[in-house]
Amino acid sequence: MSRYQQVAEQIKQQIIAQTWRAGEKIPSVRVNSRNFSVAPSTILQAYQLLESEGWVIAKPQAGYFVAPQLGREQLASKPAESKLIKINDELFEFLKSGSNKDVVPLGSAFPDPSLFPIQTLNRNLASAGRKMSANDLVSVMPPGDDSLRRCIAQRYQQQGISVSPQDIVVTSGALEALNISLQSVTKPGDTVVIESPAFYGALQAIERLNLRAIEVPVSPQSGLCLETLEHVLSTEAVAACWFMANFHNPTTYTQTDTQKTKITALAEQYQVPIIEDDVYGELYFETSKPKPLKAFDDVGNVLLCGSFSKSLCPGYRVGWVVSDKYNEHIQRLQLMSTLSGSAPIQNGIAHFLQHDSFDSHLRKLRKTLQERRDSMLALIHSCFPAGTKVSCPTGGYFLWLELAEHINARHVYECAVEQGATVAYGKLFSTSEHHQSCLRLNYSYPLDTRAKQVIEKMADLVRKSN
Structure with missing residues (x-):
């Protein structure tokens, strides 16, 4: 635990002990x-963490005050009740608004397609296709192309994660992997733990499968609330959890190895399987790839879902599930739904992985994404009002903005649409009201003049609303 987190924990305990009561001002930075013998910046980080978790609120020119409703404490003692999800109608409207190719895609869930080696992939696809027999075209039934599964397993092995090709089922994209994984461990009416905010695909899947959800908060500064997770698992009949531990969409947070160990241990203790969404795992900016939850799983409890859509070939729709325990059931579910993925595309990607340098492509991709992240962060810091919080992710291609609480991010989205752009607003990522003032921005596209103008217009709207 870092020093600022230690300070935050001590102040939190003071609030619990009612040294500082609701509405009272806590000591200044x-x-x-002086009290903690640390730099002012450390105290400021601690206060920002406490604010993100609902323990304190900041008042401009006045300081920090104990929140009237202690968000994290209340969530730990009284977690949200399980509920049915109803998001598809609003999400459909949002996704439709971004379908026009002329729209500035700040709200897109997909990376800039120009960043990927499409021509090289097409050559590999053609080369692999020439070698395929007529029988090969119809023989790639679940679990999928053998060469591709071996390539995927080898990449995990290189990371020190023991995965066999026999553990892998190739799917039609990550969303199918996630959906059939969830379906394999639940039945209609079951309760699933999800993050709040969460990738809206998780909300869609839960609604479609007629499941109930309990939301556990994720802080952009400190990650998943483990106290709440433990309380929920110990008091509720939970059938599964759906988590994104690396470059979380939308908050961009990456859980530490200590947090990942705790999450998998809790799931093992309460015998609850975890659906892990790790589609951004290859898009890291630091020296080494962050490990998925699966790396900390000793009992086969984690169903690890990945994809090439974010790192190699958007639109090719090739994903996978890694699971030994649930492998056969997943194959059966795929046979009853999509039957199988595309044989030529699976074979073509395997050919690329065997004969071209995926890692060379990834190095260039990460470098470009990091540069574009820095450009968008600089613009946001220069034009959004003071007090706006923005994440600085160490991977992926999203930024998470937290505006002043009274600002409705849906209005900012409507402003963007008027400017011929789209942004993703907080309500899309949760059934609660806690993220109404948040935005997710995609920074993978070039920050051209038009994109800059849209961001500046949104910033102007936010400034005028303050």
């Missing part, structure tokens, strides 16, 4: 800098 300068005062607590």
Whole structure:
């Protein structure tokens, strides 16, 4: 635990003990800098963490005050009740607004397709196709192309994660992998733990399968609330969890190895399977790839879902599930739904992985994404009002903005649409009201003049609303 997290924990315990009561002002940054013998920046980080978790609120020119409703404490003692999800109608409207190719895609869930080696992939697809027999074209039934599964397993092995090709089922994209994984461990009416905010695909899947959800908060600064997770697992009949531990969509947070160990241990203790969405795992900016939850799973409890859509070939729709325990059931579900993925495309990607340098492509891709992240962060810091919080992710291609609480991010989205753009607003990622003032921005596209103008217009709207 870092020093600022230690400070935050001590202040939290003071609030629990009612040293500081709801509505009271806590000591200033300068005062607590002396009290804790740390730099003012450390205290400020601690206060921002406490604010993100609902323990304190910041008042401009006045300081920090104990929140009237202690979000994290209340969630730990009284987690949200399980509920049916109803999001598809609003999500359909949002996705439709971004379908026009002339729209500035700040709200897109997909990376800039120009970043990918499409011509090289097409050559590999053609080369592999020439070698395929007529029988090969119809023989790639679940679990999928053998060469591709071996290539995927080898990449996990290189990361130190023991995965066999026999553990892998190739799917039609990550969304099918996630959906059939969830379906394999639940039945209609079951309760699933999801993050809040969460990738809206999880909300869609839960609604479609007629499941109930309990939301566990994710802080952009500190990740999944493990206290709430443990309370929910110990008090509720939970059939499964759906988590994104690396470059979380939308908050961009990456869980630490310590957090991942705790998450998998809790799931093992309460015998609850985890559906892990790791589609952004290859898009890291630091020296090493962050490990998925699966790397900390000793009992086969984690169903690890991945995809090439974010790292190699958007639109090719090739994903996979890694699971030994649930492998056969997943294959059966795929046979009863999509039957199988595309044989030529699976074979073509395997050919690329065997004969071209995927890692060379990834190095260039990560470098470009990091540069574009920095450009968008600089613009946001220069034009959005003081007090706007924005994540600085160490991978992926999203930024998460937290505006002043009274600002409705849906209005900012409507402003963007008027400017011929789209952004993803907080309500799309949760059934609660906690993220109404948040935005997710896609920084994978070039920050051209038009995109800059849209961001500046949104910033102007936010400034005028303050």
